[in-house]
Amino acid sequence: MKQHDIFIPxxxxxxxxxxxxxxxxxxxxxEKLTYEKDFRHYKRGDILYHEGNRISGFYCVNSGxxxxxxxxxxxxxxxxxxxxxxxxxxxxxxxSNEPACTTAKVIEDCQVCFIPTEILISxxxxxxxxxxxxxxxxxxxxxxxxxYITDIAQKTxxxxxxxxxxxxxxxxxxxxxxxxxxxxxxxELANIVGTATESVIRLLSEYKTDKLLELNGRxxxxxxxxxxxxxxxxxx
Amino acid sequence: MKQHDIFIPxxxxxxxxxxxxxxxxxxxxxEKLTYEKDFRHYKRGDILYHEGNRISGFYCVNSGxxxxxxxxxxxxxxxxxxxxxxxxxxxxxxxSNEPACTTAKVIEDCQVCFIPTEILISxxxxxxxxxxxxxxxxxxxxxxxxxYITDIAQKTxxxxxxxxxxxxxxxxxxxxxxxxxxxxxxxELANIVGTATESVIRLLSEYKTDKLLELNGRxxxxxxxxxxxxxxxxxx
DNA sequence: CGGTACGTTGAGTCATATCAACCATAGTGG
DNA sequence: CCACTATGGTTGATATGACTCAACGTACCG
Numbered sequence: 001m002k003q004h005d006i007f008i009p010x011x012x013x014x015x016x017x018x019x020x021x022x023x024x025x026x027x028x029x030x031e032k033l034t035y036e037k038d039f040r041h042y043k044r045g046d047i048l049y050h051e052g053n054r055i056s057g058f059y060c061v062n063s064g065x066x067x068x069x070x071x072x073x074x075x076x077x078x079x080x081x082x083x084x085x086x087x088x089x090x091x092x093x094x095x096s097n098e099p100a101c102t103t104a105k106v107i108e109d110c111q112v113c114f115i116p117t118e119i120l121i122s123x124x125x126x127x128x129x130x131x132x133x134x135x136x137x138x139x140x141x142x143x144x145x146x147x148y149i150t151d152i153a154q155k156t157x158x159x160x161x162x163x164x165x166x167x168x169x170x171x172x173x174x175x176x177x178x179x180x181x182x183x184x185x186x187x188e189l190a191n192i193v194g195t196a197t198e199s200v201i202r203l204l205s206e207y208k209t210d211k212l213l214e215l216n217g218r219x220x221x222x223x224x225x226x227x228x229x230x231x232x233x234x235x236x
Numbered sequence: 237m238k239q240h241d242i243f244i245p246x247x248x249x250x251x252x253x254x255x256x257x258x259x260x261x262x263x264x265x266x267e268k269l270t271y272e273k274d275f276r277h278y279k280r281g282d283i284l285y286h287e288g289n290r291i292s293g294f295y296c297v298n299s300g301x302x303x304x305x306x307x308x309x310x311x312x313x314x315x316x317x318x319x320x321x322x323x324x325x326x327x328x329x330x331x332s333n334e335p336a337c338t339t340a341k342v343i344e345d346c347q348v349c350f351i352p353t354e355i356l357i358s359x360x361x362x363x364x365x366x367x368x369x370x371x372x373x374x375x376x377x378x379x380x381x382x383x384y385i386t387d388i389a390q391k392t393x394x395x396x397x398x399x400x401x402x403x404x405x406x407x408x409x410x411x412x413x414x415x416x417x418x419x420x421x422x423x424e425l426a427n428i429v430g431t432a433t434e435s436v437i438r439l440l441s442e443y444k445t446d447k448l449l450e451l452n453g454r455x456x457x458x459x460x461x462x463x464x465x466x467x468x469x470x471x472x
Numbered sequence: 473c474g475g476t477a478c479g480t481t482g483a484g485t486c487a488t489a490t491c492a493a494c495c496a497t498a499g500t501g502g
Numbered sequence: 503c504c505a506c507t508a509t510g511g512t513t514g515a516t517a518t519g520a521c522t523c524a525a526c527g528t529a530c531c532g
Binding site for chain 2: 477
């Protein structure tokens with residue numbers, strides 16, 4: 001028996017800690033989930049699932065960070081979102097019963113629970129308030145997607161990069177020295193913003209000149225959030 | 237009593253005809269819906285709801301066309317989607333319990349049913365398979381939003397305009413003379429594509445030169461769909 | 473008949489992409 | 503241990519897609 005088998009987290013506990021959607025399950029359901037799911041480890045660079053494939057279940061992140069992206073023309077990635085502890089991924093394809101429209105790749109080593117489709121469906125059917133929460137979650141994500149469409153369509157790259165940095169601060173936070181907790185390559189940043197790697201590099205160094213941030217290799221130290229907000233034109 | 241009151245459509249019938257989500261309701265639920273809903277007429281230019289407002293229900297389109305858009309910087313519209321008979325709108329805000337993130341404006345005179353939030357919630361709770369269908373619908377729309385993000389981020393305006401035209405053909409069809417059934421201003425086209433009105437005009441006349449379409453004022457006659465597909469770079 | 477909304481065209485500008493060269497780092501295999 | 507390679511980061515030069523601005527035409531409407 002491998003060591004990690006011992007540490008399979010109980011879903012009811014994990015759900016509360018990570019604030020995942022499963023906190024809306026009943027005690028029995030959470031137990032069933034703990035029993036039925038599969039606990040897995042992945043390393044940076046590993047792929048959980050591929051765009052275009054049918055998948056037999058979805059994932060709940062226990063630790064680590066995963067990027068979810070679509071592959072566009074010439075294989076250029078468009079990062080749609082990140083998943084961190086408590087988040088679930090691939091549920092869209094599972095629920096709409098369509099092949100995966102994205103690929104999920106590990107950015108920071110992670111532990112995830114794999115949950116078979118039928119379990120999710122059965123919870124939706126047996127637990128109306130869970131169903132409602134799931135609908136809420138999806139609708140919320142849809143609202144964010146709509147915002148992002150508007151942003152990409154209407155804002156400049158300079159504005160969007162600043163906005164993305166703010167979002168990353170909001171979602172992953174800063175450490176004690178004000179460094180962004182998530183570490184991304186310039187190319188990955190470009191693939192969120194929807195621009196060229198070189199443009200990201202130039203803009204970052206422009207922000208640096210303007211004393212909005214400092215750069216230490218891949219680590220980004222945020223000096224002036226207000227300044228970034230001003231650039232990004234967010235009033236929401 | 238105004239004449240239209242006589243013609244309030246029965247939901248079970250309408251649901252089958254327009255292929256709306258309510259076809260998954262039970263007979264009793266459909267009756268309840270017919271009884272509780274409010275039937276309304278709107279003219280071109282009317283606004284059903286405004287971005288930022290809380291709304292107390294959602295709409296099911298019986299006839300006509302509605303555009304759903306977000307207002308970006310300088311008041312520029314970004315059209316997110318259209319709603320035609322059978323489609324429901326504003327359900328996102330209702331279900332996520334957030335203020336409307338879009339505005340809905342009538343493009344072609346329409347008749348819609350207004351359905352109070354509580355009814356929808358009660359159906360989600362009482363009818364698991366309806367809930368599941370609703371989740372499916374939302375997830376499907378989310379998938380489309382993700383695709384659109386990738387497109388806008390990676391494709392040129394020329395490619396996107398061609399793609400939008402194809403989508404409009406798919407969604408609204410052509411009449412006997414191959415004219416696109418939905419009629420939009422150049423500005424509206426620009427607001428779907430996410431570009432300037434002038435760019436749309438120039439590109440349309442370029443397509444025309446290439447014999448892909450003909451222009452008669454606002455009416456667009458599609459001559460060569462394959463050609464448009466080639467330009468748009470869609471392989472999906 | 474003037475007003476308003478929409479459509480069209482041309483000219484100039486600018487943000488951003490592209491292409492190319494180069495450096496730094498780390499991991500690999502002989 | 504060193505050459506080798508891959509990956510990521512940076513910078514400069516150049517090209518160009520798309521926006522902006524401005525002028526003007528057209529059609530419909532009260």
